[in-house]
Amino acid sequence: MAASMCDVFSFCVGVAGRARVAVEVRFVSSAKGKGLFATQPIQKGETIFIERPLVAAQFLWNALYRYRGEHISPTPEGCWAQQPLRMEETCDHCLRALEKAEENAQRLTGKPGQVLPHPELCTVRKDLHQNCPHCQVTYCSTECLLAAAEQYHRVLCPGPSQDDPLHPLNKLQEAWRSVHYPPETASIMLMARMVATVKQAKDKDRWIRLFSQFCNKTANEEEEIVHKLLGDKFKGQLELLRRLFTEALYEEALSQWFTPDGFRSLFALVGTNGQGIGTSSLSQWVHACDALELKPQDREQLDAFIDQLYKDIETATGEFLNCEGSGLFVLQSCCNHSCVPNAETSFPENNFLLHVTALEDIKPGEEICISYLDCCQRERSRHSRHKILRG
Numbered sequence: 001m002a003a004s005m006c007d008v009f010s011f012c013v014g015v016a017g018r019a020r021v022a023v024e025v026r027f028v029s030s031a032k033g034k035g036l037f038a039t040q041p042i043q044k045g046e047t048i049f050i051e052r053p054l055v056a057a058q059f060l061w062n063a064l065y066r067y068r069g070e071h072i073s074p075t076p077e078g079c080w081a082q083q084p085l086r087m088e089e090t091c092d093h094c095l096r097a098l099e100k101a102e103e104n105a106q107r108l109t110g111k112p113g114q115v116l117p118h119p120e121l122c123t124v125r126k127d128l129h130q131n132c133p134h135c136q137v138t139y140c141s142t143e144c145l146l147a148a149a150e151q152y153h154r155v156l157c158p159g160p161s162q163d164d165p166l167h168p169l170n171k172l173q174e175a176w177r178s179v180h181y182p183p184e185t186a187s188i189m190l191m192a193r194m195v196a197t198v199k200q201a202k203d204k205d206r207w208i209r210l211f212s213q214f215c216n217k218t219a220n221e222e223e224e225i226v227h228k229l230l231g232d233k234f235k236g237q238l239e240l241l242r243r244l245f246t247e248a249l250y251e252e253a254l255s256q257w258f259t260p261d262g263f264r265s266l267f268a269l270v271g272t273n274g275q276g277i278g279t280s281s282l283s284q285w286v287h288a289c290d291a292l293e294l295k296p297q298d299r300e301q302l303d304a305f306i307d308q309l310y311k312d313i314e315t316a317t318g319e320f321l322n323c324e325g326s327g328l329f330v331l332q333s334c335c336n337h338s339c340v341p342n343a344e345t346s347f348p349e350n351n352f353l354l355h356v357t358a359l360e361d362i363k364p365g366e367e368i369c370i371s372y373l374d375c376c377q378r379e380r381s382r383h384s385r386h387k388i389l390r391g
Contacts, residue, residue, distance in 0.1 A: 008213065008331045012049050013353065019049035023368060025334045035367050036334045042362040048343060049356050053327030054210055055152070055197060056277060056352045057189040058090055060177050091140035092132075093148040094351040095277050095324050098140060100124045101285035105309060108282070110316040114309075117302065121288035123350065124281050134159040140351075152196035155249075168248035175244050179230055179237045188241065190270050190326055195249045195257070204253050214273040214333055222268035238264065273333045274326035275345070277352050284350045329354055338369035345370055 012019045022042060028035040042048060089098040097104065101122040106114045116122075130145045131138050135157050139145040161167040165174065169192070176188040194211055201207045226238055242263040256262040286306055294302065332345065332354055342362055346355050362368060 008334060009049075010210075011054060011330055012051050014050045019331070022048060025331075028336070028367075032336055034334045035336050036331070038362045038364050038366050038368060040364050042358045042368075044358050044360050046358045047355055048358055048368065049331060051329050051331050051354050051356075053275075053277075053329050053352055053354070054207075055190060055193040056093075056095060056325055056327030057187045057193055058092065058095060058325040059187050060173055060189060061181075089138065090279060090324050091144050091351070092137045093139055093144040094353075095279045096140040096144075096351040097124065097279050097281040097284075097324075098126070098129060098138060099281060100126070101281040104280065104282040105313075108317055109309070109312040111312070116285065117305065118285075118289060118292070121292075122281055122285050132157060135162045150200075152193045152200060155196035155199045156192060168244070172241070172244040172248050175237070175241055179241070187270075187274075187326060188245070190274060190328070191245070191266055192249055194266075194328075195251055195254060198254055199249075199251050208253070210330065211269075211328075213330055214269050214328065222264050225268040225271040226264060228271070238267065241267075270326075270328070273328055275329055275332060275354065277325050277327050277354075278347050279324050279350050279352070281350060284348070287348060327352055327354075332356060332370075335368055335370045337372045339371070341369045341371045342366070343368050343370050 008025055009020050022038065022040055023036050024039050025034050026037050027033070090096060091098060099107075100119075101124070102114065102116045102119060105116055106112055125140075128141045129138060130140075130142050132145065132149075132153065137153075137157075139148065156169065158164070158167050158169055161170075164170060172188060172192070180188075198204050198207045198211075230237065239260065242258070242260060245263065246258045250258055257266050289302055289306065292299075292302070335343070335356070342360050343356050343358050346357065347353065348355055356368075356370065358368075
């Protein structure tokens with residue numbers, strides 16, 4: 001039967017009405033928990049739903065080094081060192097890439113003179129960018145600046161203490177970076193934005209109910225998740241993170257989250273349900289190029305250019321990944337994993353709006369499954385797949 005819970009469709013956008021009649025959430029089993037099922041035919045290539053996250057946050061290493069043009073990577077001695085590289089600057093709210101596709105290509109290839117054809121396909125609007133007047137964090141638009149302030153940023157804004165290492169939030173972020181090196185898979189700031197959202201909310205109970213929709217784990221499973229996120233070396237640092245988290249953000253309405261058991265559960269919730277968010281002006285430009293109607297010779301030349309661009313990126317920086325952060329999505333979290341999924345997640349709008357699209361025809365009653373392999377790792381394969389389909 002359909003699950004009885006808070007409205008899991010409340011964060012769907014655009015086709016939210018379509019999602020309500022096309023799918024439903026059901027209890028599957030004690031092992032799998034909830035699942036998402038089709039209630040009417042869904043055609044291959046159809047967008048099943050588009051969803052915005054309850055909260056999202058950029059990974060802290062990305063946020064720290066995006067302005068400095070540095071990359072953190074392991075040295076032969078096992079230490080972490082700064083190396084010249086390019087991290088993409090993103091909107092602090094919706095994670096939209098803020099640099100133009102050509103700038104992104106120049107930084108990823110290490111070629112300042114790199115020029116992209118069809119520059120008109122890049123949709124980045126630098127004239128719309130805004131900064132918080134107090135801490136100078138950057139947003140892609142006035143709308144995002146106001147949305148962040150309305151939901152959580154009034155609590156989290158450090159104001160003139162942005163660079164003060166003794167500010168409670170800065171101490172928390174530095175502690176997180178010291179125990180969770182790249183590649184990041186979660187962020188303590190996602191948890192911080194959950195707390196800040198409740199602190200600022202007029203209806204605190206609604207947000208607490210929404211966050212409670214995400215799957216829970218047993219104590220042993222939670223320990224395994226902590227171990228996976230922090231590793232053997234830093235697993236014992238969870239208590240330090242809890243103390244700093246409490247010092248910076250304690251909220252009476254969420255007092256259980258600040259206890260040792262509650263904090264471990266919150267940590268596991270984010271580790272289990274956090275969805276990587278991939279935003280890239282370069283990826284969006286490639287998708288736009290794939291959609292162009294071109295003469296066969298022009299198409300061949302453009303495809304060859306893009307293939308070489310990816311090779312140059314791999315040579316300069318390694319595998320191209322555009323995972324900027326993570327978010328919590330209510331409806332998407334109801335989708336179970338499959339090694340042979342019938343749907344996939346993507347971020348084609350270059351922001352945190354998650355699209356779930358059918359990979360094949362789905363019949364009423366069939367479960368909608370996705371691959372938990374990070375969608376950010378599939379960008380290049382999409383371009384290759386488009387070439388095959390055109391051929």
